[in-house]
Amino acid sequence: MRKLLFVFLTISSQTLLSQELFVVTDPASNVPANSLAVNIMQSTFKEKFEPGYNYHLMPEITYGVNKNLMVRGSAFISTRSNELYGEGGSVMAKYRFLSSDDLNSHFRMAAYGRYSFNRADIHQEQIEILGHNTGFETGIIATKLIHKLAISSSLSFEKALDNKPNYPFPDYLGNNATNYNLSFGKLMYPKKYTSFKQTNINLMVEFVGQTINENGKSYLDVVPAIQFIFNSQARLDFAYRQELISSMVRSAPNGFYLNLYYTFFNLKK
Amino acid sequence: MKNITKLKTVVSLLLILGSSYTNAQITKAEIRATGLTCSMCSNAINKQLKSLTEVLNVETDLNTNTFTVTLKENNELNPKIFKDKVEKAGFFIGSLMITAKSEIISKNPYVVVNNKKSGVTETQFQVVDKGYVTDKEFKKLSKTYKDISTYVLNSEDDFHIKILN
Numbered sequence: 033m034r035k036l037l038f039v040f041l042t043i044s045s046q047t048l049l050s051q052e053l054f055v056v057t058d059p060a061s062n063v064p065a066n067s068l069a070v071n072i073m074q075s076t077f078k079e080k081f082e083p084g085y086n087y088h089l090m091p092e093i094t095y096g097v098n099k100n101l102m103v104r105g106s107a108f109i110s111t112r113s114n115e116l117y118g119e120g121g122s123v124m125a126k127y128r129f130l131s132s133d134d135l136n137s138h139f140r141m142a143a144y145g146r147y148s149f150n151r152a153d154i155h156q157e158q159i160e161i162l163g164h165n166t167g168f169e170t171g172i173i174a175t176k177l178i179h180k181l182a183i184s185s186s187l188s189f190e191k192a193l194d195n196k197p198n199y200p201f202p203d204y205l206g207n208n209a210t211n212y213n214l215s216f217g218k219l220m221y222p223k224k225y226t227s228f229k230q231t232n233i234n235l236m237v238e239f240v241g242q243t244i245n246e247n248g249k250s251y252l253d254v255v256p257a258i259q260f261i262f263n264s265q266a267r268l269d270f271a272y273r274q275e276l277i278s279s280m281v282r283s284a285p286n287g288f289y290l291n292l293y294y295t296f297f298n299l300k301k
Numbered sequence: 302m303k304n305i306t307k308l309k310t311v312v313s314l315l316l317i318l319g320s321s322y323t324n325a326q327i328t329k330a331e332i333r334a335t336g337l338t339c340s341m342c343s344n345a346i347n348k349q350l351k352s353l354t355e356v357l358n359v360e361t362d363l364n365t366n367t368f369t370v371t372l373k374e375n376n377e378l379n380p381k382i383f384k385d386k387v388e389k390a391g392f393f394i395g396s397l398m399i400t401a402k403s404e405i406i407s408k409n410p411y412v413v414v415n416n417k418k419s420g421v422t423e424t425q426f427q428v429v430d431k432g433y434v435t436d437k438e439f440k441k442l443s444k445t446y447k448d449i450s451t452y453v454l455n456s457e458d459d460f461h462i463k464i465l466n
Contacts, residue, residue, distance in 0.1 A: 051338070051339055061391055062391060064345045064348075064349065064389055064390045064391050065391075066389065067345070098389075099388045099389050131336070132436065133335040133336030133392065133393045133395075133435075133436075134335055134395075134435055134437065135333070135335050136338050136366075137335075137336070138337075177338065179338055219338065225340055225363030225364050226363075227363070228343070228344055228363070230340065232339065232340055232341070261339075261340070261341050264340040264341045264343070265341070265344060267341075295345075297345065297349070297352075298352040
């Protein structure tokens with residue numbers, strides 16, 4: 033917790049598409065071209081089969097290659113082995129292929145692909161290449177923004193591979209899954225803008241689910257979140273993830289997220 | 302003698318006309334952006350516009366997402382730079398009104414689509430090409446201007462403008 037507080041206090045945050053900037057999923061929109069976004073995501077989840085909490089630290093940098101394409105690199109660090117341990121990393125690319133914008137509204141679609149590697153032990157049926165499994169994921173995202181409300185949904189295919197060098201993916205588990213989510217974000221404050229310096233407050237709720245394709249085992253989680261945006265530049269998210277239903281083994285389904293986000297605009301002119 | 306005086310007058314007039322040639326320049330651009338409602342999105346556009354060395358100042362109305370861009374003297378910008386910048390931020394232009402020296406409208410990339418007369422020194426116009434108006438608006442305008450052969454070509458190199466003043 034002390035480490036968490038330390039990072040919380042030392043890093044200020046920022047980002048771009050507030051109502052759409054969901055905590056656990058991505059919208060169809062990208063970061064601006066030539067801009068670099070730095071995100072420090074931290075989570076602490078309650079262990080189900082042993083006492084205590086685990087802590088995950090996921091630093092992430094995202095770069096806007098052009099108006100339609102962004103790339104991201106992430107690192108996964110956790111305390112599951114009782115000290116901070118670099119477990120793996122990830123690269124992803126997202127391409128926005130459809131934009132239908134109007135005054136104060138838009139509908140956008142994007143496709144993405146991600147590859148992750150991880151050397152930690154495999155300890156659950158849930159497939160999660162963001163911090164647990166080696167593997168890849170590919171999917172599409174659709175996002176609708178209507179005034180102050182953003183609604184986003186995605187569908188993806190995720191496949192787990194061996195966590196090399198020591199932990200091959202167990203034969204008795206289904207190694208690929210379908211992921212789906214439905215997310216809502218609403219700008220609550222301010223009702224009327226007066227300047228860039230105003231703090232914005234967004235409320236979000238995300239439903240995140242997975243089905244293992246081989247055996248139909250599934251889970252569905254709800255993630256309510258509150259998001260603060262400072263100076264139209266810095267972003268802080270606080271979220272809680274709660275399992276609603278599950279028919280699969282998950283080692284730590286419930287817990288908290290803390291996100292700090294900062295964007296460096298216009299790296300080159 | 303009279304003829305020589307006349308000739309002198311004509312020559313000096315020509316010289317004056319020649320030397321008074323200046324770059325046809327945009328002095329101000331009023332951009333309304335589409336596809337956003339959050340102040341951080343507006344800021345992304347604000348930062349993109351401010352990255353232009355020709356820009357003196359950007360004023361933003363966050364409630365309407367309107368950006369009023371004041372430009373430095375003797376710049377050689379054309380409307381496309383604003384479209385590029387807004388799109389780089391991840392958004393689109395809903396309308397673009399430009400204030401410029403009046404001689405600009407007789408210059409090459411500009412095609413005037415209405416009969417309105419521009420002001421003597423300064424002119425205000427709206428760019429009505431695809432990408433400079435909303436998609437809905439463009440559909441309507443395509444019908445209105447179907448007889449303007451260059452308009453329907455959607456070329457990025459020319460700008461169809463509607464004089465406002």
